[in-house]
Amino acid sequence: MHQSILVFRNFRYLKWAASVIAAAVVLYVFHSPEYGLPNGGTWLGYVLGTIGAVLILWLMWFGIRKRRYGTGGAPVEDWLSAHVYLGLALIVIATLHTGFQFGLNVHTLAYGLMMIVIVSGILGLMAYIRVPELMTNNRRGMTLTQMMHEISDLDTACRETALSLGDEINQIVLKAARDTRIGGNVLRQLSGNDPNCATRQANQAVRHLADHAPQVQAEGFRSLLGLLARKEELLARARRDVRFKAFLDIWLFVHVPLSFALLAALMAHIASVFLYW
Amino acid sequence: MPDSVKIAIVGSGPAGLSAAGRAAATGVSHVLLEQRDHLSDTIYKYQKGKLVMATPDVLPLRSDLSFQIGIREEVLGTWGTQITGLKANIRFNSEVTAIKGEKGNFELTLSDGSAINAEYVVFAIGLQGNIRLLGVPGQDREWVQYQLNDPDEYSDETIVVVGAGDAGIENALALTKQNSVIILNRGSEFVRIKQGNLTAITTAIEKNQIDCIYSAETARVDDDGIVVKTPQGETKVKCDRIIARLGASPPRKFVEACGIKFPNADPSSLPELSAQYESNVPGLYVIGALAGYPLIKQAMNQGYEVIEYIQGKQLKPADEPLLEQKFAKIPGNRSVLEILALIQGSVPLLSGLTTLQLREFLLDSNVHVPRGGDVIFERNDYTNSFYSIVDGEVNILIDPEDETKVISLGKGAFFGEMGLLSGRRRTATVMASMPSLLIETPRRSMIKLINSVESVKRVMDEAAVGRQIQTYIAPGIPLSDLQELIQTVKVEKFGQGEVLFREGEAGDCLYLIQRGSVTVSREVGGKEAVISYVAAGNYVGEMALISKAPRSATIRAAVAVEALRLDGGPFQALMARNEAVRRTIEARYRGRMLQNIESTEQPEAGGIIQFLIEQGLGEATDVLLIDEALCVRCDNCEKACAETHQGTSRLNREAGPTYQTIHVPTSCRHCEHPHCMVDCPPDALRRNANGEVYITDSCIGCGNCERNCPYGVIHMAAKPRKKPGLLQWLLFGRGPGPGQAVSGKWGPDSKKEDGGPKKAVKCDMCKDVTGGPACVRACPTGAALRVEPSEFFKVVSSGL
Numbered sequence A: 001m002h003q004s005i006l007v008f009r010n011f012r013y014l015k016w017a018a019s020v021i022a023a024a025v026v027l028y029v030f031h032s033p034e035y036g037l038p039n040g041g042t043w044l045g046y047v048l049g050t051i052g053a054v055l056i057l058w059l060m061w062f063g064i065r066k067r068r069y070g071t072g073g074a075p076v077e078d079w080l081s082a083h084v085y086l087g088l089a090l091i092v093i094a095t096l097h098t099g100f101q102f103g104l105n106v107h108t109l110a111y112g113l114m115m116i117v118i119v120s121g122i123l124g125l126m127a128y129i130r131v132p133e134l135m136t137n138n139r140r141g142m143t144l145t146q147m148m149h150e151i152s153d154l155d156t157a158c159r160e161t162a163l164s165l166g167d168e169i170n171q172i173v174l175k176a177a178r179d180t181r182i183g184g185n186v187l188r189q190l191s192g193n194d195p196n197c198a199t200r201q202a203n204q205a206v207r208h209l210a211d212h213a214p215q216v217q218a219e220g221f222r223s224l225l226g227l228l229a230r231k232e233e234l235l236a237r238a239r240r241d242v243r244f245k246a247f248l249d250i251w252l253f254v255h256v257p258l259s260f261a262l263l264a265a266l267m268a269h270i271a272s273v274f275l276y277w
Numbered sequence B: 001m002p003d004s005v006k007i008a009i010v011g012s013g014p015a016g017l018s019a020a021g022r023a024a025a026t027g028v029s030h031v032l033l034e035q036r037d038h039l040s041d042t043i044y045k046y047q048k049g050k051l052v053m054a055t056p057d058v059l060p061l062r063s064d065l066s067f068q069i070g071i072r073e074e075v076l077g078t079w080g081t082q083i084t085g086l087k088a089n090i091r092f093n094s095e096v097t098a099i100k101g102e103k104g105n106f107e108l109t110l111s112d113g114s115a116i117n118a119e120y121v122v123f124a125i126g127l128q129g130n131i132r133l134l135g136v137p138g139q140d141r142e143w144v145q146y147q148l149n150d151p152d153e154y155s156d157e158t159i160v161v162v163g164a165g166d167a168g169i170e171n172a173l174a175l176t177k178q179n180s181v182i183i184l185n186r187g188s189e190f191v192r193i194k195q196g197n198l199t200a201i202t203t204a205i206e207k208n209q210i211d212c213i214y215s216a217e218t219a220r221v222d223d224d225g226i227v228v229k230t231p232q233g234e235t236k237v238k239c240d241r242i243i244a245r246l247g248a249s250p251p252r253k254f255v256e257a258c259g260i261k262f263p264n265a266d267p268s269s270l271p272e273l274s275a276q277y278e279s280n281v282p283g284l285y286v287i288g289a290l291a292g293y294p295l296i297k298q299a300m301n302q303g304y305e306v307i308e309y310i311q312g313k314q315l316k317p318a319d320e321p322l323l324e325q326k327f328a329k330i331p332g333n334r335s336v337l338e339i340l341a342l343i344q345g346s347v348p349l350l351s352g353l354t355t356l357q358l359r360e361f362l363l364d365s366n367v368h369v370p371r372g373g374d375v376i377f378e379r380n381d382y383t384n385s386f387y388s389i390v391d392g393e394v395n396i397l398i399d400p401e402d403e404t405k406v407i408s409l410g411k412g413a414f415f416g417e418m419g420l421l422s423g424r425r426r427t428a429t430v431m432a433s434m435p436s437l438l439i440e441t442p443r444r445s446m447i448k449l450i451n452s453v454e455s456v457k458r459v460m461d462e463a464a465v466g467r468q469i470q471t472y473i474a475p476g477i478p479l480s481d482l483q484e485l486i487q488t489v490k491v492e493k494f495g496q497g498e499v500l501f502r503e504g505e506a507g508d509c510l511y512l513i514q515r516g517s518v519t520v521s522r523e524v525g526g527k528e529a530v531i532s533y534v535a536a537g538n539y540v541g542e543m544a545l546i547s548k549a550p551r552s553a554t555i556r557a558a559v560a561v562e563a564l565r566l567d568g569g570p571f572q573a574l575m576a577r578n579e580a581v582r583r584t585i586e587a588r589y590r591g592r593m594l595q596n597i598e599s600t601e602q603p604e605a606g607g608i609i610q611f612l613i614e615q616g617l618g619e620a621t622d623v624l625l626i627d628e629a630l631c632v633r634c635d636n637c638e639k640a641c642a643e644t645h646q647g648t649s650r651l652n653r654e655a656g657p658t659y660q661t662i663h664v665p666t667s668c669r670h671c672e673h674p675h676c677m678v679d680c681p682p683d684a685l686r687r688n689a690n691g692e693v694y695i696t697d698s699c700i701g702c703g704n705c706e707r708n709c710p711y712g713v714i715h716m717a718a719k720p721r722k723k724p725g726l727l728q729w730l731l732f733g734r735g736p737g738p739g740q741a742v743s744g745k746w747g748p749d750s751k752k753e754d755g756g757p758k759k760a761v762k763c764d765m766c767k768d769v770t771g772g773p774a775c776v777r778a779c780p781t782g783a784a785l786r787v788e789p790s791e792f793f794k795v796v797s798s799g800l
């Protein structure tokens, strides 16, 4: 219907980021320091380092800005679009700032953390772009709560149908209602699946028993199997929904804590440069 | 031999009670007749602990009883003690069923068959009406109830709910949590209920959470249940409790049966009264909500005054100081009476008003004294007030490009009626051309007046027809040239979904939409497919007149519609006579031809329009949509709303239907004719120039708007306390975070019973928030957007 954050305002922030990158590259190429290779210690190194540090602080400020509602200024969508492009520009700026000198020290630690934050950001961005539509299609107009309600209604219906089908079936159906889980730990959520799904097992067991059931119970089995199949289908959709939501959230658990770690490392990096240099 | 008194007062609400208090204090013989076994039934039925407001604050109280803001129990308690202290003569359980006779000799019949004679009768029965009972044997059993205060009071019961209106459905749904519920529906489906309730009840029935018996008539109530007649025969439904929600019969029938006349059938019309509250039946007085004064304080004042008037005393009305204050701006230092006479003398529209109506009209209005050159309102403003010119002159700037094109209106004229009728933006800017004296009246008072005074309605309708044709069809043509066309105009009303005309019919007329909106649809592959949407202030049906071919599309009312029907003959004559009119209309014709062709290539657009119309966009002026292809479900929009609006989000992102990827969350549509405004006692719902419908602080928390809004977007909520700032939460975890529910320590002031005064809250489009709608501004991905439907539909029909 309208634009995503990438094409937002006709790529305004991509253009900004591109100009910053272009300027950095041009300067870097024509820059020939008096001693040795270009690095953080030259005047260009200082310029790039300062820009990089300011950018990091600004990128982190986004977390605050996002929660300052009703304060005017540019809408959050502008902020995010700029965040993404300028965040990506940081790859070039910081790399040039290092002058490709890496080692086992706090400086390279900061650089590494930054790259992880950026990569997680890229993953998040991919999720933001791809997942909403998948999620919408999967929901078919229902909310997760509505799916849950319907699942529990199906459980009731299953129990009622099972009443006429003997003890064994009753036990199976009860267990299916009691032990079926949606969600769970992170990995389970991300997989969108439950290998030990109690409902699937019940469905298999009932199907097996149905083969040997007497004629009088055939109708009961048929409707029970129908209900279980419908429940399995809904469960699959609900689990997929949980999975999509997890995709939309999980990367932030890397992105945000590591940006704080990055902030700490960055301060250590700056302090050590000025104290021990 | 019936009892005999000088004054009989019917109804012990604040109006009747105050009247009885005055009568007792002055020692006249009187009786106060109340149908229930307690005083003030309307207030008695307020929710427990409800804070009763004493608005308007500026109005002085004139009564022998005291009244100030306080909780329901206190207010009723104080009145009880005071009225006993005054030794008023009260008869409970005495419903008046008929009044006969004349001044000096009325006879009132009571429900128990006894009668009372009175010289004067004061009618103070309010507007709540009589709750409809089941009307079958056993209807009075103690487990048959006609109201439900707290659904959580009952558990593990089998409960039969009778009545499939909104109230019955809401009760039934609330009761299912702890009980097994059966609902009886007289019809074969659910009709005329809110969309939200319809979905909720049908899903509940599908899921067997509620049983529903359709086409069910109640036959009687037995010891153990209710006997129901259905087309299949009689059955008994065993139950522990019956809750009947059959609505109330409005008191108007009864009032009319007593001989009191109403000017017309519109439910908002009021009986005509003299300045002393006397009706057209001499000796029969009407006060309180029934007389059009919907607040407690006003009702009490009138109770006092009416007794004084009956006893021949003169009083300055209690509102005199308010009017004095209003008129203070008017130069010349004149008295209130002089100014009233001046107004009525100069504005013919108001000449048919009684003094009481005029006073009430002015109390609601504002007086303006603009200088020459002052702008009164701007083109495209959403204001919907109405102006009368008492003195001076205004210029209407009809052409936005050319400031010199003006129509002047002088003393006695009025303007602003078009916004009132269409509920849409102002069509022109109006400017005072010399020092003037204007009266601005809010929409609600004007509507009340139009429906209560026949002459006002007539004059308004006549002027409106001419001006609308001038504005929307033939700009710049003098009215005298349009007379032939105007003569043929008929105002026609269409209910939602009704057809104005059908594709293939012969076309002999044109419709100018005055109120509401319509959809245009065509037959595509044997099915009717919507191709576009036309809002108020536009016309339809010109195509057949120009091409002389049959109608090329079907026009259906998207919401309730009022349209002016213009005859084809005089319209074609006008086009033949006038080059400019012909050219604009033909340009429109060509545009629509093109659209018809395009639309057949855009079949999916029709589906979206149809869907959005079903969601109420046909009457919306601004609505929040979410593009689910972009929405990452972070709920930042809801958090932003809550954060900028005292902790309660006025939108529910997830609720509401979705079509393809367009999602309509539960949030205010800012309707053209807001349903929520209809019944607000203090007129607290307003609309401002940008179109947003908002609630002022004068809300008394009665909940009428919550019930009247068909989209379920108004909640009753108490104001929470101020919570610690964002940094404190981030760094120290103090208080609830952004958008988190506020409760407990940071929740509403817990000292007041029931969580402080609950008031209505709804979306105000962030009119007081810097930068505009916080929801849209907080959305990181641009999924949330606010749209003006008529613009949006244009985009949709020309392809997404």
Ligand SMILES: Cc1cc2nc3c(=O)[nH]c(=O)nc-3n(C[C@H](O)[C@H](O)[C@H](O)COP(=O)(O)OP(=O)(O)OC[C@H]3O[C@@H](n4cnc5c(N)ncnc54)[C@H](O)[C@@H]3O)c2cc1C
Binding pocket: B010, B011, B012, B013, B014, B015, B016, B033, B034, B035, B036, B039, B040, B041, B042, B043, B046, B051, B052, B053, B054, B055, B094, B095, B096, B097, B124, B125, B126, B127, B128, B287, B288, B289, B290, B293, B294, B295, B296, B297, B299, B681, B700, B701, B702, B703
């Ligand atoms: C939920 C709610 C909250 C409100 N909150 C406020 C508020 O905070 N502040 C405020 O100012 N206003 C409030 N109002 C409005 C206020 O209640 C009314 O304006 C006021 O009660 C009107 O007074 P009344 O005397 O005209 O009629 P009512 O109070 O309606 O009294 C009419 C009385 O007449 C009796 N009666 C009716 N028919 C007969 C008959 N045939 N024979 C004998 N007796 C009869 C009824 O039983 C009733 O006791 C609220 C309204 C509602 C519905």
Ligand code: HEM
Binding pocket: A056, A059, A060, A061, A062, A063, A064, A066, A080, A083, A084, A085, A087, A088, A090, A114, A117, A118, A119, A121, A122, A124, A125, A128, A252, A255, A256, A259, A262, B634, B780
């Ligand atoms: C060192 C660089 C970066 C830092 C320090 C940083 C920091 C942050 C912070 C603090 C947030 C706020 C999270 C929250 O509070 O919800 C955030 C959000 C986000 N960042 Fe980054 N970021 C960086 C780079 C990037 C890059 C390169 C991308 C993408 C290519 C990116 C994409 C995002 C996205 C999509 C969000 C989520 C927005 C939302 O849902 O509100 N970030 N980032």
Ligand code: SF4
Binding pocket: B626, B630, B631, B632, B633, B634, B635, B636, B637, B638, B653, B778, B779, B780, B781, B782, B783, B784
């Ligand atoms: S803020 Fe935007 S993305 Fe987040 S839930 Fe609301 S509409 Fe969706």
Ligand code: SF4
Binding pocket: B667, B668, B669, B670, B671, B674, B675, B676, B677, B693, B708, B709, B710, B711, B712, B713, B714, B762
């Ligand atoms: S509250 Fe409801 S009725 Fe009032 S304007 Fe909003 S959507 Fe319309």
